[in-house]
Amino acid sequence: MDSYLDATANLYREAAIKPDVGLCCTTNPMNVLPGLEIPKIMQEMNYGCGSIVSARDLSNSPNILYVGVGGGMELLQFSYFSRRTGGVIGVDIVDEMLNVCSNNLTEAEQLNPWFKRDFVDLRSGSALDLPVEDNSIDIVGQNCLFNIFKEGDLKQALSEVYRVLKPGGRLVMSDPICDTLMNEQLRNDDRLRALCLTGALPLNDYLKAVTDIGFGTIEVRARRPYRIIAPSHYQTDELLYIESVEICAIKDPMPADGPCIFTGKAAIYFGDEEYFDDDKGHVLLSNQPLAVCDKTAANLASIGRADLFISSSTWFYDGGGCC
Template sequence: MSYLETAAQFYSEVAQTPQVGLCCVQSSPLQFPGLKIPSQMQQMNYGCGTTVHPAELINQPTVLYIGVGGGLEALQFAYFSRRSGGVIAVEPVAAMRLAAKQNLEIAAQQNSWFDPSFVEICEGDAFTLPVADASVDVVAQNCLFNIFAPDDLSKALKEAFRVLKSGGRLQMSDPIATRSIPIHLQQDHRLRAMCLSGALTYEQYIEKIVDAGFGQVEIRARRPYRLLDRDTYNLEADLLLESLDSVAFKVSIPEDGACIFTGKTAIYCGKEEKFDDANGHILQRGVPAVVCDKTAVKLASLLQQKIMITNSTWHYVGGGCC
């Protein structure tokens, strides 16, 4: 049985019998005024963070959600689109499609603004999305892509890039590993399906996104996710997994490389009122300016004693140098 078949079997099981404790089902979902989350939907919140960023969801966007799960984030996206077919949820597991449909029907009973037609649940997978090129504003997935082997992850990211409109956003939440996961865990299909052994390191994950064509990536959050202890998982040392929330934009990659925003700022501390690097970056003395990571490196090399670069906050919500 392939790892994808194992994952399909596993999620068929947890669709029929929700598994409390899988991923982050014990965390509370984002709350919005007038939105009620059915309890069964909350129990099936098989995600490691959130992909629902309100600032990215203005003007009733068309959202393609990959891996519908219990329907929680599909419902949250529908809160912003509020129209028939505004959210297209693609799910390969029949039992999960059925569970999500039932949960959304309950949600319609509890939320007067919501109609089940707002979410179209389709059979399909991340590698062959059933929509046309450049047809959606947002593609989202939560704790799914980390299951994929590296080559399959590349396929899924390129497929997301294909269906996004120019300027569209890929909104993801996935576990990442603080060091490379050993082969014996990577080859454990059950652990991979449980989002415990397929994660890449941060650097590898970002590289995959950029290689798919995305010219700008913004890190929304980075937090501890799970600890793989040395005894249970036969490791030389404990291995921390983290949850990474990101938004990648379908924009051209600049000649000097993609813009990756992790919350760094540059602060000019020289004698002049401002510093102009003649490359589009003007720093007012003493005032932090948000910069992408590559710009941070360049500015620091220009005036090592007069420009302070602050550490990544791993919480970035737009604006800045690029």
């Protein structure tokens, strides 16, 4: 195992034995769902950087795989939508984390009459070699894990996710990003990488890594402030601003002209006609915003119409529209 992977395993082994509330932090409130009680220990072991559990992904009791189990909070949240034996699979390489997570889930069973411990199947395994069959999973989730991987391992982890997802399946994930390139000293610091800091990629590189695997549709659902790496505390000459990004990557066929990436752009037609049709499948009703992927936004902008407005990226996409 590479040294940075050893450092990561050791860090989270320590975090399992002695929960570290400040190890990571979500930058938005945890999901509050009717009838769901989250044990305090799960909240203390919430080692993520965003929220990836969304009802819009979880209809019809899907098969769910969560990679990097943490304290079990998101396993419990996912189980809320898949209330059956083995409906949620949790995979982790750290035995101590699996043991603690199992205990936490048993505690959750006492707090939640609807939840049964056997709803969650905990498995020892690596993100680089998932112990799951091909084309068997509807939803894969990971929170603040893949950013730790270096280029080759990131490609392998994403390839494994793609392998186990059913056609049309979704990878929902949150990771730190940094649009300023970090120096090699920071990037090669195994502990800082394990702490989900210096493995952060620029957003465009992060999205390219996902689409290069074959995911045909990408939704950027949120982009939030996360951390500052300042010269006064780290080996850097410049202040580095780190954000967390929440995305959904869908195992759709890759369009001939490249992936559809939604970053929260919209097109608005405000001309004199009832609607505008670009003859490429996009019909804009008068003064009604239509969510569009970045590719379509660029194509519409190239038409050069004075009565067609294309918004900037809002870094928030909540479905709908057309690519």
